[in-house]
Amino acid sequence: xxxxxxxxxxxxxxxxxxxxxxxxxxxxxxxxxxxxxxxxxxxxxxxxxxxxxxxxxxxxxxxxxxxxxxxxxxxxxxxxxxxxxxxxxxxxxxxxxxxxxxxxxxxxxxxxxxxxxxxxxxxxxxxxxxxxxxxxxxxxxxxxxxxxxxxxxxxxxxxxxxxxxxxxxx
Numbered sequence: 125x126x127x128x129x130x131x132x133x134x135x136x137x138x139x140x141x142x143x144x145x146x147x148x149x150x151x152x153x154x155x156x157x158x159x160x161x162x163x164x165x166x167x168x169x170x171x172x173x174x175x176x177x178x179x180x181x182x183x184x185x186x187x188x189x190x191x192x193x194x195x196x197x198x199x200x201x202x203x204x205x206x207x208x209x210x211x212x213x214x215x216x217x218x219x220x221x222x223x224x225x226x227x228x229x230x231x232x233x234x235x236x237x238x239x240x241x242x243x244x245x246x247x248x249x250x251x252x253x254x255x256x257x258x259x260x261x262x263x264x265x266x267x268x269x270x271x272x273x274x275x276x277x278x279x280x281x282x283x284x285x286x287x288x289x290x291x292x293x294x
Contacts, residue, residue, distance in 0.1 A: 128275065129222075129271065129274065129275055129278070130205050130274070130275065130277075130278025130279065131278070132180070132202065132203050132204055132205060133178070133204045133205065133206065137204075141174055141178060141204070142174075143174065144172050144173060144174055144178075144200075144201065145172070145173060145174065145175060145250060146170050146171070146172050146197050146200065147170065147171050147172075147246045147249070147250060148168065148169075148170050148193065149169045149170060149171055149242075149243055149246050149266050149270060150168070150169040150243075150266040150267070151166055151167070151168050151169075151189060151192070151193075152166065152167045152168075152169075153165075153166055154166075154167065164187075165185060165186070165187055166185070166186060166187070166188065166189050166192045167183065167184070167185045167192060168183070168184050168185075168189065168192040168193045168195070168196040169181070169182070169183050169196060169266055169267055169270065170182045170183075170184075170193065170196040170197055170200050171200065171246045171247050171250050171270060172197060172200030172201060172204070172250065173204075173247075173249075173250025173251055173252070174250075174252075175249070175250055175251075175252045176252045177206060177207050177208070177209060177251065177252050178204055178205070178206060178207070178251070179204065179205060179207055179247055179250050179251035179252075179274070179277065180200045180201065180202075180203040180204035180205060180274070181200055181203055181247070181270045181271065181274055182195075182196040182197055182198065182199030182200025182201070182202075182203060183196055183199055183267065184196035184197075184198070184199055203274075205274055205277060205278045207251045207252070207253070207277045207278075207280065208280050208281065208282045208285070209251075209252060209253060210231070210282070211234065211255075212234055212253070212254035212255045213231040213232055213233075213234075213253060213254070213255040213256055214229055214231050214253060214256055214277075214280055215231070215280055215281065215282050215283065216231065216280070216281075217229065217230045217231065218276045218279055218280055219276060220272040220273060220274070220275035220276025220277070220279065221272055221275065222268050222269075222271040222272040222275055223263065223265075223268045223271075223272075224262045224263040224268065225260065225261075225262050225263045225264070225265060225268035225269050225271075225272045226260070226261040226262050226272060227244060227258060227259075227260050227261075227269060227272040227273050227276055228258065228259045228260075228261070228276075229248075229256055229257075229258055229273075229276050229277075230256065230257040230258070230259075231255070231256060231257075232255040232256050232257050233255065234255055235255065236255045236256075236257070237254070237255060238253065238254065238255070238256055238258075239256070239257045239258060240256070240257075240258040241258070241260060241264075241269075243264075243266045243269045243270060243273075244258050244260065244269060244270075244273050246270075247270055247273040247274065247277070248273070251277060
């Protein structure tokens with residue numbers, strides 16, 4: 125179980141990626157009551173990725189939805205993580221925890237698809253993972269679920285990386 129956000133890609137690596145796709149996960153409206161009535165503000169949560177092993181998330185706030193979305197996309201480019209994959213799935217089973225949200229990711233055989241809720245599905249699709257089973261426990265707050273999924277994906281290791289860390293040959 126991992127509950128710490130992974131190291132994000134540095135700015136020079138992120139700039140080399142080029143075209144990133146964006147998916148809106150949640151737009152929240154909040155109201156401030158003032159003398160003349162209510163003043164609305166919006167917050168947007170987006171997932172950014174290239175569908176080939178790079179994924180990130182962004183959060184932006186503004187008075188209008190389009191500018192909140194732009195801020196979220198710009199923030200997402202700063203929070204990118206590299207995701208190791210084995211074929212179309214993940215290398216091993218893993219759990220990610222953020223606040224009171226827990227996400228379990230389980231590798232699946234080819235052709236299974238992404239069995240997940242909409243929030244976790246958005247992250248996995250933009251990461252380029254095509255076959256995986258998921259289960260969410262605890263809070264289903266979209267912000268915390270996205271961060272828990274990023275925590276889990278950032279903690280994945282391939283067989284080669286583990287062998288190198290242990291100093292063993294495969």
